[in-house]
Amino acid sequence: MNLNRLTDRIWVLPFEKERDRPNLSYIRGDRWSLAVDAGHSKAHTKQFYRALEEAGLPLPSLTVLTHWHWDHTFGMHAVHGLCLANEKTNAHLKAIKEKIDREGVEVFLAMDACIRREYDNHQPVIVTLADLTFSGKKRLELGNCPVRLFQAEAPHTDDSTLIHAVGERVLFLGDAAGGVFPTWEKDPALCKKLLDTVAAVDADICLESHWTPVTKREMLDDLWTDMNPE
Numbered sequence: 001m002n003l004n005r006l007t008d009r010i011w012v013l014p015f016e017k018e019r020d021r022p023n024l025s026y027i028r029g030d031r032w033s034l035a036v037d038a039g040h041s042k043a044h045t046k047q048f049y050r051a052l053e054e055a056g057l058p059l060p061s062l063t064v065l066t067h068w069h070w071d072h073t074f075g076m077h078a079v080h081g082l083c084l085a086n087e088k089t090n091a092h093l094k095a096i097k098e099k100i101d102r103e104g105v106e107v108f109l110a111m112d113a114c115i116r117r118e119y120d121n122h123q124p125v126i127v128t129l130a131d132l133t134f135s136g137k138k139r140l141e142l143g144n145c146p147v148r149l150f151q152a153e154a155p156h157t158d159d160s161t162l163i164h165a166v167g168e169r170v171l172f173l174g175d176a177a178g179g180v181f182p183t184w185e186k187d188p189a190l191c192k193k194l195l196d197t198v199a200a201v202d203a204d205i206c207l208e209s210h211w212t213p214v215t216k217r218e219m220l221d222d223l224w225t226d227m228n229p230e
Contacts, residue, residue, distance in 0.1 A: 001013060001014060001016075001047065001051065002051060002054075003026075003051045003052070003054075003055050006025075006168075006170065006205065006207070006213060007165075007168040007169075007170060007205075008168070009027055009028050009029070009145055009165070009167070009168050010025060010026065010027050010028075010165060010168055010170055011025070011026045011028075011052075011055065011057065012024070012025045012026070012207070012213075013025075013026075013047070013048045013051050014212075015209065015210045015211070017210075018114070018117060019040060019044075019114050019117045019118040020040070020071050020112070020114035020115075020118070020210070021039070021040050021044050021071060021118070022037055022040070022071055022072055022174075022175070022209035022210055023036075023037075023207065023208075023209050023210070024036065024037055024039055024044070024045075024048045025037070025172060025207065026052060026057065026060060027142065027145065027147060027165050027168070028057060028058075028142070028145070029141070029142020029143035029144065029145035030142070030143030030144045030145065031142060031143030032061040032062070032142055032143065033057070033058060033059075033060045033061055033062075033142065034060055034061070034062050034063070034064060034140065034142060034147060035048075035060035035062070035063040035064070035079070036063075036064055036066065036163055036172050036174075037063070037064075037065060037066055037072040037073070037174070037209065038063050038065060038072065038073050038074075038075045038076040038078075038079050038083060039071075039072075039074070039075025039076075039078075039079075040070065040071040040072075040074060040075060040118050041074055041075050041118050041119065041123060041125075042075055042077065042078040042123060042126070043075075043118075043121070043123060044075050044118070045075035045076075045078040045079060046078060049080065059080035059081070060079075060080060060081055061080075061081040061082070062081050062082050062083070062084055062140075063076070063079045063081065063082070063083045063084070064083075064084050064085070064149060064161065064163055065083065065084070065085040065086075065089050065130060065161065066160065066161050066162075066163065066172065066173070066174025066175065066176070066209065067089055067092075067156065067157045067159050067160050067161065067174050067175060067176070068085075068088075068089045068090075068092035068093050068096070068157065068159055069157070069175065069181070070096070070108070070115065071114075071118075072174065072175075072209065073089075073093060073127075074125065074126070074127060076127075076128050076130070077126045077127075077128045082131040082132055083128075083130040083131050083132070084130055084131070084132045084133070084134065084138075084149075085130035085132075085133055085134075085161070086133065086134055086135060086149075086151050086159060086161050087133045087134070087135045088151075088158060088159035089130065089133075089159045089161065090129050090130050090133050091159075092157075092159055093127060093128075093129050093130070094129060096108075096127060097127035097128075097129070100125065100127060105125045108125055109125075111182075112182070134149065135151070136150070136151060137149060137150035137151070138150075144167070145165070145167055145168075146166040146167060147163060147164065147165055147166065148163070148164040148166060149161055149162070149163055149164075150162055150164075152176060152193075152194060152197045153190055153193040153194065153197070154173075154176035154177065154190055154193070154194045154197075155176075155177065155178065155179060155180065155186040155187050155190040155191050155194065155226070156174075156175045156176050156177065156178040156179065156180065156181075157175070157176075157180075160173075160174060160175075160176040161174065162174070162176065162197070162201075164201055164203060166202075168205075169202065169203045169204040169205065170203060170204070170205045170206075170207065170213075171198065171201050171203040171205070171206045171207070171216070171219075172207050173198070173206060173207065173208050173209070173219075174208070174209050175208065175209050175210065176194055176208075177191075177194060177208060177219070177222065177223060177226070178208075178210075186226050188226065188227045188228070191223050191226040191227045192223075192227050194223055195220060195223040195224060195227065198216065198219055198220060198223065199220060201216075203216050204216060206218070206219035
């Protein structure tokens with residue numbers, strides 16, 4: 001699978017439905033580069049890195065997590081450089097790691113068929129915590145490429161981090177606009193809070209983890225629909 005170039009400084013390894021692999025994104029600054037999410041497994045992370053190398057791009061110095069769910073984080077032990085997450089995300093990762101350590105890997109594999117397909121080659125399930133944490137918001141300067149990280153209330157989880165590549169006018173939402181696993185129900189009040197958050201961001205493109213890029217207007221329209229179900 002090849003990288004798609006989204007802007008002058010952003011590339012994306014596209015999502016895959018069969019194994020529920022999310023988009024893995026890459027933001028290149030003049031001094032260093034950042035990845036959005038760590039991947040579903042070591043195999044997923046390595047696929048991302050091969051695509052970067054084939055494109056002549058250096059591996060990321062930092063990987064930022066959008067939230068704790070396994071398809072975004074369980075490749076973290078194989079990442080290049082450091083991982084950064086908000087404090088809630090790290091707490092969730094600690095809890096799932098302790099649960100798997102205590103009850104065995106089968107408790108994780110039983111959660112979803114996509115997980116079993118991701119790990120059907122018997123690669124080990126390894127859960128690690130982020131190297132660095134933040135709370136609230138954080139600004140990074142990659143070299144003529146400012147990036148804002150900020151926590152947001154959203155219907156999918158209570159630990160969503162949104163990532164705004166300021167100069168590229170791109171907002172990465174992770175799975176923030178999705179429903180709660182495994183029912184996929186969405187709280188309209190949390191959809192409204194996320195809509196207000198997205199509306200305040202100066203961006204042209206919004207990218208969810210399991211979908212193609214859309215305009216900010218399209219993202220707001222989707223959230224409005226979620227707020228007002230028939």
